[in-house]
Amino acid sequence: MTMLAELVFIGTVLAYFAATALFFQFLAKPSASPGAARLAPRVLGLAALLHMGYVLLASFATNVCPVKSIHFVASIAAGVAAGLYLGLRRFARIDALGAFVAPVALTFVLGSRFVGAPDHVAFGGLLAVHVTVNVLGDALFLLASGAAVLYLVEERRLKEKRPASLFGALPPLDALDLAEHRLLLIGFPMLTIGIITGTVWAHRIESGSPAETARALFAYATWLLIGSVLVLRTVLGWRGRRAAYFTIAGFMCAVAVLVVYLVRGPVGGAT
Amino acid sequence: MIVVVGVSHREAPLAVRERLAVDKDSVAGLLKSLADGATVREALCVSTCNRTEVYAVAKSSNENDVRSAQNRVVDVLERFAEANGAGGIVPYLVTHSGKTAVRHLFRVASSLDSLVIGEPQILGQVKDAFDTAKIAGTLGHYLERAMSRAFHVAKRVRTETDVGAGQVSVASVAVDLARQIFGDLGGHTALLLGAGEMAEGAAKLLVKCGAKLSVVNRSPERGAELARDFGGAARPWEHLPQALAQADVVVASTSAKHFIVTRELAAHAIKVRKGKSLFFIDIAVPRDVDPAVNDLDNVYVYDIDNLSDIVAQSMDGRKKEAERAEALVGHEAETFESWSEARNVTGTIVALRAKVRASFDTELDKTLSGRLKHLPEPDRQALGRMVEAAVNKLLHTPVSRIKAMAKDPRGDDFVQTVHELFDLPELPRDVGALEGAPEVETETMTETQSVPAPERETIGR
Numbered sequence: 001m002t003m004l005a006e007l008v009f010i011g012t013v014l015a016y017f018a019a020t021a022l023f024f025q026f027l028a029k030p031s032a033s034p035g036a037a038r039l040a041p042r043v044l045g046l047a048a049l050l051h052m053g054y055v056l057l058a059s060f061a062t063n064v065c066p067v068k069s070i071h072f073v074a075s076i077a078a079g080v081a082a083g084l085y086l087g088l089r090r091f092a093r094i095d096a097l098g099a100f101v102a103p104v105a106l107t108f109v110l111g112s113r114f115v116g117a118p119d120h121v122a123f124g125g126l127l128a129v130h131v132t133v134n135v136l137g138d139a140l141f142l143l144a145s146g147a148a149v150l151y152l153v154e155e156r157r158l159k160e161k162r163p164a165s166l167f168g169a170l171p172p173l174d175a176l177d178l179a180e181h182r183l184l185l186i187g188f189p190m191l192t193i194g195i196i197t198g199t200v201w202a203h204r205i206e207s208g209s210p211a212e213t214a215r216a217l218f219a220y221a222t223w224l225l226i227g228s229v230l231v232l233r234t235v236l237g238w239r240g241r242r243a244a245y246f247t248i249a250g251f252m253c254a255v256a257v258l259v260v261y262l263v264r265g266p267v268g269g270a271t
Numbered sequence: 272m273i274v275v276v277g278v279s280h281r282e283a284p285l286a287v288r289e290r291l292a293v294d295k296d297s298v299a300g301l302l303k304s305l306a307d308g309a310t311v312r313e314a315l316c317v318s319t320c321n322r323t324e325v326y327a328v329a330k331s332s333n334e335n336d337v338r339s340a341q342n343r344v345v346d347v348l349e350r351f352a353e354a355n356g357a358g359g360i361v362p363y364l365v366t367h368s369g370k371t372a373v374r375h376l377f378r379v380a381s382s383l384d385s386l387v388i389g390e391p392q393i394l395g396q397v398k399d400a401f402d403t404a405k406i407a408g409t410l411g412h413y414l415e416r417a418m419s420r421a422f423h424v425a426k427r428v429r430t431e432t433d434v435g436a437g438q439v440s441v442a443s444v445a446v447d448l449a450r451q452i453f454g455d456l457g458g459h460t461a462l463l464l465g466a467g468e469m470a471e472g473a474a475k476l477l478v479k480c481g482a483k484l485s486v487v488n489r490s491p492e493r494g495a496e497l498a499r500d501f502g503g504a505a506r507p508w509e510h511l512p513q514a515l516a517q518a519d520v521v522v523a524s525t526s527a528k529h530f531i532v533t534r535e536l537a538a539h540a541i542k543v544r545k546g547k548s549l550f551f552i553d554i555a556v557p558r559d560v561d562p563a564v565n566d567l568d569n570v571y572v573y574d575i576d577n578l579s580d581i582v583a584q585s586m587d588g589r590k591k592e593a594e595r596a597e598a599l600v601g602h603e604a605e606t607f608e609s610w611s612e613a614r615n616v617t618g619t620i621v622a623l624r625a626k627v628r629a630s631f632d633t634e635l636d637k638t639l640s641g642r643l644k645h646l647p648e649p650d651r652q653a654l655g656r657m658v659e660a661a662v663n664k665l666l667h668t669p670v671s672r673i674k675a676m677a678k679d680p681r682g683d684d685f686v687q688t689v690h691e692l693f694d695l696p697e698l699p700r701d702v703g704a705l706e707g708a709p710e711v712e713t714e715t716m717t718e719t720q721s722v723p724a725p726e727r728e729t730i731g732r
Binding site for chain 1: 448453545547548565568569577581
């Protein structure tokens, strides 16, 4: 079983790597790479399937429930983001976002595998909800911040009137802005539930360690930043660049929470 | 001799070119103030969004006269820019004279000097400039022939090369950029500010892509006409702030001398729009939209240079055709120059022939009324033909040499020597004074092997 899980893991990494290369090839020379444009999402889909297969096999092999391990959770979040992207890409006209999702998923898969030691924690119903909504929320924020990065790249190019080989390959600015907003709108309630359940859990275990405090602070910062983007957009018309910067900052805070988990491991549970 | 003075996209940025933009109403006045008859005999002005150039004919091909003509054009252009509230154009002015000026004119008319090589609008703009100068009365025989030849060359370039094939227009690039910002343009609103030809092209494409059109024009009648043509709605000029707030794409092409859309106006519009993207396509020269508007969040301003740069990038595949067109233009410029040089010595050749013929005729008359007065009429006519042939034979080599001398930079000195040697009358050697003078016999010209025969039959209108 362990050997099979290892093989699927290698296959997952290779597939994510191939998808990344294909997406970048398409973006570099869109008109010359119609094959890459067709193949890249398919390879990413294969990578996501292998990824889920690996999580399943590895959890059996190590006798760890996937949502009970922060390493698996980080890995699953990346896989879910890839799946969400494949589901949304045509609807939201965000095909080029694959060039962001594929390498980030690859990084998460490798990071969750090699950073820190796998853990196994006591787990209740409250924490199951907490982990599940956070996985989905992080996946959505990953996509939103990807849209924000692409928005900033395209916006700068248009502002500076720079010719670029990416011209015509990136989605329209408004489509990126709208996709980012919608992803945040869906992800924010999940983040809110995650924060509430995490706070209750933290109160129960009364840990108070520095890592625990840092995790909580990063989680609240994420909530504050994403909430600000949504409110200011409605009230003051904060769109485009400012919203993109806030979204990326919010996602970085969410990543910081995961990194603290991965490096230090949970203390009695997850926040 | 033709001189050219002006600015173009090659040397001067848009901010400089707009200081020298000459609108239709001002061209005639500018030309009349240029063509004083003394230093500048003829003048024509081509003013487009990419160039403002004055083509003038100097009093003569003498170096000092050419320099005086150039200086006069520079002075008038500088005064014109200063009258428009902006000086400092002199460092950007480029001058050509003689053969290079003719070649430049041909390149401009053939669209080889355009930012978008092969674009079709420039020929129409040069023809408009020609008509304006003709109406203003500043066109003479020389410039008229040069322009006529330029149109002929432009036609040859268009028909004999593929330099204009597969055009990407400024309007289509503008619409592509709008798509980069908004995606599908269906349901978006395009505002047409002013009514330039290129702006109409962009508006047409935007409407074709599904955008709703709104027109704001200083002339309500023209605005209503445009709105009717494109199935849009006309709005009064006073509603510009509201129209801006409701538009997604603004195509600006008024002939205003100052910015119509200021930073404050655009900032107000974007505030009312709650930050929704706003794209300005500014095709006007001088510009209608303050460049500082581009600094506002979610606002994008593309002026004519920005758009043309993008179009020019699509031209790489046409380089080979452009090289063919350049060779064609070069050949035509050489031909025109040969004609021009031959024309410069026409007066001398005519005077020389007249002088020699008069001498022979005098002596022949003396003989026929003296010792040979008994000769019957057929014999007298035969003698007349013999004298004619002798004159032609005698002058063949000198005429050939004079024409060859015309090509030499010291041609004026050589011709002066001929005048002194044969005691010819001092002919005024400026172009205008030669108009109406009899042309040198074609037979004599074509017999000359060392001088390329001018294509007189094709140069004339």
